[in-house]
Amino acid sequence: MKFNVQTLGCKVNAYESELIKEMFINAGFIEANKMNNADVIIVNTCTVTNQADAKSRKTIRQARRENPDCCLVVCGCAAEHHKENLIDLDIDILLGNKDKSKIVLLVNDYLKNRRKIVNFYDLRNVSFEDMQINNFEGHTRGFVKIQDGCNNFCSYCIIPFMRGNIRSKSLEVAIEEINCLANNGYKEIVLTGIHTGSYGDGEDFDLTDLIHEVSKNDNLKRIRISSIEITELDDKFMNEFKNNEKICSHFHVPLQSGSNHILKLMNRKYNIDEYKEMINKLRSIRSDVNITTDLIVGFPEESDEDFLETLTNLKSIGFSKIHTFPFSLRSGTKASIYKPINDSLKKERVNKILKLSEELESNYYQKFIGTKVFVLVEDETSGLTDNYIKVHLDKTCQVNEVVEVLITSVDNLYVNGTVL
Numbered sequence: 001m002k003f004n005v006q007t008l009g010c011k012v013n014a015y016e017s018e019l020i021k022e023m024f025i026n027a028g029f030i031e032a033n034k035m036n037n038a039d040v041i042i043v044n045t046c047t048v049t050n051q052a053d054a055k056s057r058k059t060i061r062q063a064r065r066e067n068p069d070c071c072l073v074v075c076g077c078a079a080e081h082h083k084e085n086l087i088d089l090d091i092d093i094l095l096g097n098k099d100k101s102k103i104v105l106l107v108n109d110y111l112k113n114r115r116k117i118v119n120f121y122d123l124r125n126v127s128f129e130d131m132q133i134n135n136f137e138g139h140t141r142g143f144v145k146i147q148d149g150c151n152n153f154c155s156y157c158i159i160p161f162m163r164g165n166i167r168s169k170s171l172e173v174a175i176e177e178i179n180c181l182a183n184n185g186y187k188e189i190v191l192t193g194i195h196t197g198s199y200g201d202g203e204d205f206d207l208t209d210l211i212h213e214v215s216k217n218d219n220l221k222r223i224r225i226s227s228i229e230i231t232e233l234d235d236k237f238m239n240e241f242k243n244n245e246k247i248c249s250h251f252h253v254p255l256q257s258g259s260n261h262i263l264k265l266m267n268r269k270y271n272i273d274e275y276k277e278m279i280n281k282l283r284s285i286r287s288d289v290n291i292t293t294d295l296i297v298g299f300p301e302e303s304d305e306d307f308l309e310t311l312t313n314l315k316s317i318g319f320s321k322i323h324t325f326p327f328s329l330r331s332g333t334k335a336s337i338y339k340p341i342n343d344s345l346k347k348e349r350v351n352k353i354l355k356l357s358e359e360l361e362s363n364y365y366q367k368f369i370g371t372k373v374f375v376l377v378e379d380e381t382s383g384l385t386d387n388y389i390k391v392h393l394d395k396t397c398q399v400n401e402v403v404e405v406l407i408t409s410v411d412n413l414y415v416n417g418t419v420l
Contacts, residue, residue, distance in 0.1 A: 003029045004038035006059050009046025011192045011226050013076060015145040016100050017044050019131045023104045036066040040107055044100075045078035047162060049328035053078055060089050071110055075100055077162040083120060093117045097148075097163055101131050123149070123164025130169065132177045135184060140378050140400045141224070142186035146174050146210065147193030151201075152229075154256070155267045155334035156296060156327065163194045171205040171213070178214045185400060188222035188248075188376055189214070196225060197232030207232070208240045215246045221402065222376070222386055224248040230255075231269050233278045242285045249286050250388035253279070254294040255317075258310030262299050265338065272313055279317055290364065290387040292321040297353055298346030299327045300338030307349055314356060320364035322357035326350050358413065365389060365415050368407045372420065375405045391417040 003024045007017040020042055021031060032038040041063045045056035056078035063072055073093040079086060080096035087094075093106050098121045106117055128148060135142075146169045150160045169177075178189050191210070193199060200206035211223055223246050230253050241247050253275075257263050260271050282289050295310075314322060326346050329336050368389065375383040377397045384390055397403050397419060405417035 001029050001039040002032040002037055003040040003042065004032045004035050006035070006041065006043045006063065008044065008056055008059065009048065009052060009077065010194075011143055011190070012145055012148070012194055013044050013046060015133070015143045015192060016076075016131065017042075018143070019133050020044070020100060020103055022133050022135070023101070027104045027108075029104075035063050035070075038067060038070055040071045040073065041067060042073040042075065042103060045074060045076035047077040047081040047158060049325065051328070053082065057086075057089070060086070060091065064090050071107055073103060073107065075103070077159070080120070080123070080162045081158060083118075091116075094119075096120045097123060098126060098129055101129055123162075126164055126167070128167040128169055130173060132173065132180075134180055140186070140376060140383075141188040141190050142178075142181035143190045143192050143226075144174065144178055144181065145169070145193060146191055146207075147196055147199045150195040151198075152195065152269065153267060155265060155338075156299065156330065158330040158333055159194060161332060166195060166198050166201050168199050168201065168203060171200070171203075171210060174210055175213050178210075178220070179217050182214075182217045182220035185219075187220065187400065187402065188224060189220060190224045190226055192226040195229070197228040206236070208237045211244065211247060212240060215244055220246065222246060222248050224250065224386075224388075225252075227252045227254065229253070229269075230275050230278045233282070238281055238285065241282070248386040248388070249288060250290040250292070250386065251282060252292045252294075255314075256294060256296050257299060257302075257306070258295075258313035258317075259302070259306035260309075262302055262306050262310075265301060265335070266296075266299065267334070276313075276317060288367070288387060290320050290389070291317070292323065292388070293317075293319050294323045294325065295353060296325050296327050297349045298341050300335055300340045302341055302349075311352070311356065314353070314360075319357070319360055321361045322353055324350055324353045324357065361413055362410065365410045365413065368415070369410060370407065372404055372406055373417070374402050375417065377401050377403060389415055391415050394418045 005017045005021055007013050035041050043059050046052040071092050074091045075095040092110055099119050149164045149166045151166045153160050373385045375391050377383040377399050380396045382392045404420045407417050409416045
């Protein structure tokens, strides 16, 4: 039998989908490259914004339309959020954010009995669902989910309700999985989770302990953190960053707003001065560190003064890229009761931030012209530096090899290099 997995959303979903693929292949299924060729279709959904919800529903409908007779499995955040509204979409197996590791068993049960399956749990009271993969097909970097859930309850965010409480993969299991991937040829590992920096919360280990231990594997050359909150960059982590060259010089540190007034409304756990202080500490350790961020524009009650304060602070911090999102109202969150701003103003502000982001990104790249960097080759003619610059190479190189490159030019946001 053939299966097909459709993935929407974040790196955590990408990791979970890779696990699902691996489980089906190990069970004797064959992966189909299109939905209409599959006997089983799994849609791993996202609900972080209204647009993500719409894409999830569109993919579910497309799966059933293109393959009326398939076993249709829907799981993930949109399923968790809108389970009552998905019943009419002719889904055979409907799951939230638990039991993804049991999907093959559930599919076999459905194929045998032809009875619909609906499984949901109280995610504020569940343990970490262990998942381990051996390969990350089609990638030179191996992603490892080490953590799930969030306890921050930012006023705009539905994810703590959809992903549940903070919970972590055990230190031993995480080390085993990372070492397995490194020994299988993955030179770079990306540590990911819903709230990655909270790894080990409530346990006798933390993210720094994990990084320190897996760094002992000589096959592992780079350790990248998918995202980390400014409040989690403590002295212990900073000391590890200073002394451990395997930690990539790139941190994605969500800011969300450059206005203290809006940060307070968002229920973020820091102010602008505290954020700047930690970024300066990172740069004091490695001056070329790449700092990227997330920003929500058009949050309810965001005044012209709040937005100007945000613009000023974005320039002052000097990000290399700003991932910008217009505020998307999520029912059930505290922000849904705040006074919204109009869509045209929101769009205007988003465009200003996007323009600023391109300028900052170009400025960051320009600094490296004439310098030598090491690039992990991803597709024969391009690859990534440890500080997350995509470099286009002047000749074909072996995929998954690390090559020394001289940065020769930057054409808009297109970085060119000569292989040495």
